[in-house]
Amino acid sequence: MPLGAAEACCWEAPCAAAQPQEDNTFLRWIIGGDDGSSAVMDHIPASSAHQPLPSLPPLDTPPPPNFALKPNAEAEAEAANDGTTAALAVEQLAEAATLAEAGDVLGARETLLAMAPDIGAPGTPLLRSALYLKDALRVALSGSSSSSNPNSVVLIKKLGAYKAFSEISPVLQFAHFTCVQAVLDHLAAAACIHVLDLDIGVGDQWASLMHKLARRRPGAALKVTALVSGTASLELQLVHDNLSSFAAETRVQFRFAAFNLDAVNPAELLAIAAGEGEAIAVHLPAGSVRGPVLELVRRLGAKLVVSVDRGCDRGELPFAAHLLQAFQWCASMLESMDAVVGAGSDVIERLVIQPRVESCVLRRYRAAANGEKTPPWRAMLASAGFVPVPASSFAEAQADSLVKKVPVRGFRVQKRGAGELVLHWQRGELLSVSAWRLTSSS
Template identity: 25%
Template structure:
């Protein structure tokens, strides 16, 4: 509770004195704190597993598959999928991965480094692998022609986004533009993981109260070594500062609920794909919500995983 209060106090102080937090950390440090968060946040591993299962089912029987990932800075999802493809009866398909990520402040080629790591794994497990990384400040700058799509009968496409789409809500029509581009590419499936929270309302007091409740539960749920917890708290503290201190286009952590995303996806012409799970761990809660999965701590939902098709 003390740590949560500290981050919210800092956010309020920054809001009052207009000392807005600078956004991204350099990629090397950002990567480190995210890895610590990944180690002690079981929901994220479970969300990756659930999304991967949906992608595997959508790709069943296909010889060439292509995943386009909006969240390539969170690349830990893909080794598991590649290993599952390698074990597919009849042999693995050719796997193409297009990763999209933000530019690095330290000018490092982060996306290429990720590609090398995955290529080494692919060679070890005998999966034919092709990779391309795109640096993009804004997803709505992307165009379908950039992805060099092959005909549907040759290659099946899936889209994936983990904790990224809510950042588009800071700019008018950005989300509509991105979903329109996705539709043009006719994917077999679009898997989405988002925070299950409502931090995008116009009334600051409501946003503050909602986020205080949400992050208090999130901090309570963290488990693991002291080092993992400390680094994870830095990662979450940056989000809290953004939610509390920022406005306008600087306020990017605009989390919305599954129901709001359901309306957004439905308006764009997508229909839900049913996800199933029997995973359970003491204290953690998995709840099915009209075919989507909400993962939480005790009675508080924290993240939602959903899958969509045209």
């Protein structure tokens, strides 16, 4: 059930006084711990409004890479054929996106129907990327979304795919560790850190923050407020229950709330963010940087804004150019995954990568249909009075160390501008993380 302004969820977990319980949360299972991978989700705590989630079903994990080599001539011919098919698919995607941007929905649909039926899996990253963008554009043109509120079994399968992705690729850990480190570097002295999160996911980054707060500042408190758009209550309940359980284990005082960003009264957020000694940090993805959001962040008096840019959401670009940007990002992501695990990561692609691609295409298509075109997100932050905050030397070292642990070469970390950390695969940019604060004169 989507959350309306008056239906905002707010739960309190007085975890400082709670006794540690046997750890069976999916957060420990995802982020790892002293017990390694043995903490499988036999049970997930649920409120009285939900039935306990079932045991984790077996995940279709990628098989070991197949190192059988094809004859050179056959491999070269196959690569050349895939390259030709991919080039044609990109041209057709661009044509369909241009027609959609011009309002010719019928022409765009006909162009998608004319695309080669054999693109996609199994195939090269370029071909699979073309398939995901084709499907995303088809969904956008239909005026609906293929995503729906998942039941418990589907949700657990997504969590399994999420865990597998976190294990084989440094992308998620790079984003989470860098965000958490920025919060620690600038707000760790506060008695209470209040995170407003516009991209909560499964919440595991804040479990990591709890773990570090418990070690560095015993007695510290953490509040997390999820700002979402029409999300499912089951997913939010799962995030709340498991963060609360993790807080009990680490003895961190914790509160969780959730609001529908599309319907919330700013006065409600101002009321819950008015705690004495509370330092507010905002987790703001680049695709969510908008004037009204920045104005709300300013009114809340946020001490820090941490932005994650996945490179597949460019509100300043025309729709067709945005779609091609998303195609390039997706192809780089799939290529990096293939390099690490070989063929067979289709479960991760279907449950993690494809929904991300669909979301950014659908959001940009709707914005373009409404005539919206925003400036580059960094320029919007700057014009609203925010300045970049340099990344700490520890954050840089942590990112470099993470990349060096990956068993293949090709990932690298670059420092850009005044402190933005960027994760690359070969020549493609996968993700960047930057921290911002309001100038004293703003």
